[in-house]
Amino acid sequence: TANAKDSAPAKSEGEKAADDDEIEDVGAQSLLNKLIRNNLVNTTNQVEVLQKDPNSPLYSVKSFEELRLKPQLLQGVYGMGFNRPSKIQETALPMMLAEPPQNLIAQSQSGTGKTAAFVLAMLSHVDPNNKYPQCLCVSPTYELALQTGKVIEQMGKYYPEVKLVYAIRGNKLQRGMKLQEQIVIGTPGTMLDWCSKFKFIDPKKIKVFVLDEADVMIATQGHQDQSIRIQRMLPKNCQMLLFSATFEESVWNFAQRIVPDPNIIKLKREEETLDTIKQYYVLCNSKEEKFQALSNIYGAITIAQAMIFCHTRKTAGWLAGELSREGHQVALLSGEMQVEQRAAVIERFRDGKEKVLVTTNVCARGIDVEQVSVVINFDLPIDKDGNPDNETYLHRIGRTGRFGKRGLAINMVDSKMSMNILYRIQEHFNKKIEKLDTDDLDEIE
Numbered sequence: 001t002a003n004a005k006d007s008a009p010a011k012s013e014g015e016k017a018a019d020d021d022e023i024e025d026v027g028a029q030s031l032l033n034k035l036i037r038n039n040l041v042n043t044t045n046q047v048e049v050l051q052k053d054p055n056s057p058l059y060s061v062k063s064f065e066e067l068r069l070k071p072q073l074l075q076g077v078y079g080m081g082f083n084r085p086s087k088i089q090e091t092a093l094p095m096m097l098a099e100p101p102q103n104l105i106a107q108s109q110s111g112t113g114k115t116a117a118f119v120l121a122m123l124s125h126v127d128p129n130n131k132y133p134q135c136l137c138v139s140p141t142y143e144l145a146l147q148t149g150k151v152i153e154q155m156g157k158y159y160p161e162v163k164l165v166y167a168i169r170g171n172k173l174q175r176g177m178k179l180q181e182q183i184v185i186g187t188p189g190t191m192l193d194w195c196s197k198f199k200f201i202d203p204k205k206i207k208v209f210v211l212d213e214a215d216v217m218i219a220t221q222g223h224q225d226q227s228i229r230i231q232r233m234l235p236k237n238c239q240m241l242l243f244s245a246t247f248e249e250s251v252w253n254f255a256q257r258i259v260p261d262p263n264i265i266k267l268k269r270e271e272e273t274l275d276t277i278k279q280y281y282v283l284c285n286s287k288e289e290k291f292q293a294l295s296n297i298y299g300a301i302t303i304a305q306a307m308i309f310c311h312t313r314k315t316a317g318w319l320a321g322e323l324s325r326e327g328h329q330v331a332l333l334s335g336e337m338q339v340e341q342r343a344a345v346i347e348r349f350r351d352g353k354e355k356v357l358v359t360t361n362v363c364a365r366g367i368d369v370e371q372v373s374v375v376i377n378f379d380l381p382i383d384k385d386g387n388p389d390n391e392t393y394l395h396r397i398g399r400t401g402r403f404g405k406r407g408l409a410i411n412m413v414d415s416k417m418s419m420n421i422l423y424r425i426q427e428h429f430n431k432k433i434e435k436l437d438t439d440d441l442d443e444i445e
């Protein structure tokens with residue numbers, strides 16, 4: 001009631017948690033990555049392939065022509081601006097398109113071409129003359145399912161006989177009806193209902209089963225069981241494909257339950273390194289002093305574009321305000337924003353419309369803004385228990401292998417505690433973090 005609200009303490013526990021440590025939503029993170037990604041991730045790493053039958057020859061293609069795709073699909077692929085298969089597609093596509101169909105578990109980071117690969121496989125395997133579902137694709141969230149659907153529509157642009165339907169909550173069908181679309185894409189719960197409870201889909205007629213974003217999938221209670229229950233209804237000869245950006249033990253165990261006799265393809269992430277980064281710290285006593293130091297730095301050196309990380313939304317909002325007052329064009333990325341809004345902010349920053357991006361830790365996880373030359377940790381990254389978050393530190397300021405340009409990282413320290421965190425980070429990476437005197441800034445340029 002209104003009364004209870006009025007007398008309630010300033011902040012509920014939930015709000016506090018959201019403030020200090022924005023709750024991580026892996027589904028939203030994954031969607032954000034998709035929305036801001038407009039081309040392939042560069043990689044120099046080789047794919048690792050583990051074949052079900054190690055004696056069978058391993059095919060890999062350097063062109064889409066070699067795949068003998070239907071002309072309508074080849075046209076669709078080129079229409080999307082793809083010239084040649086990505087690293088993972090080189091081996092994944094021939095495997096997925098082989099006769100008889102092969103099962104596959106594939107792991108590679110977001111942006112390496114997995115979605116495009118399985119979409120092409122689904123489109124290649126359906127028979128448009130058969131007016132019933134032949135491919136099922138499960139995604140962890142409604143929004144991610146829509147994104148994949150868009151790729152199907154783009155790639156299938158010249159193959160309009162193939163139809164697509166979304167098995168997502170809210171898409172209510174009449175009882176007793178049978179679907180005519182060849183491809184069904186959706187979330188596990190609704191997909192399972194459509195296969196078993198409502199029988200809109202005859203699972204025995206499915207030729208290809210795709211499980212996308214397995215790592216995000218298992219983060220949601222129930223998705224794992226639902227996916228396994230769908231899988232069990234499918235015929236033995238149905239092609240099973242599973243994709244994931246990461247491969248922890250739990251994902252791997254799940255993958256093996258979904259995909260029998262798999263071929264396995266893995267593409268390692270580019271290693272991140274601090275070798276090309278100059279790291280500094282600045283000693284202050286308060287957040288106001290940290291802001292003053294930041295102003296001094298801006299006054300002394302030319303900074304093309306900087307990302308500034310804060311621990312809480314509150315600090316991020318405050319700092320963005322202060323910087324704007326000083327005349328900077330500031331973009332703010334914050335946890336209460338919708339994923340689409342965040343994507344728009346990142347897009348503008350990438351286009352150079354703003355020169356400073358202020359963000360909270362969780363918000364920026366997994367985002368690469370390649371051209372950023374200066375990273376400022378207004379607060380050092382720590383985990384829930386207050387220990388240094390080395391992984392986040394490395395990801396924020398590290399550069400990947402050969403693509404990395406030189407960079408500058410500045411850490412703001414304002415207490416004994418944060419000094420201790422800094423020492424531990426320094427120790428962990430065994431790389432010196434130099435002290436910077438912001439009243440005398442000649443050294444850093």
Ligand code: ADP
Binds near residue numbers: 038085109114116
């Ligand atoms: P993932 O599923 O691994 O995140 P996507 O399939 O979504 O990767 O591909 C990432 C981006 O690269 C998308 O914008 C996609 O259109 C593009 N892409 C995919 N394959 C190719 C290719 N062979 N050539 C050029 N761009 C590609």
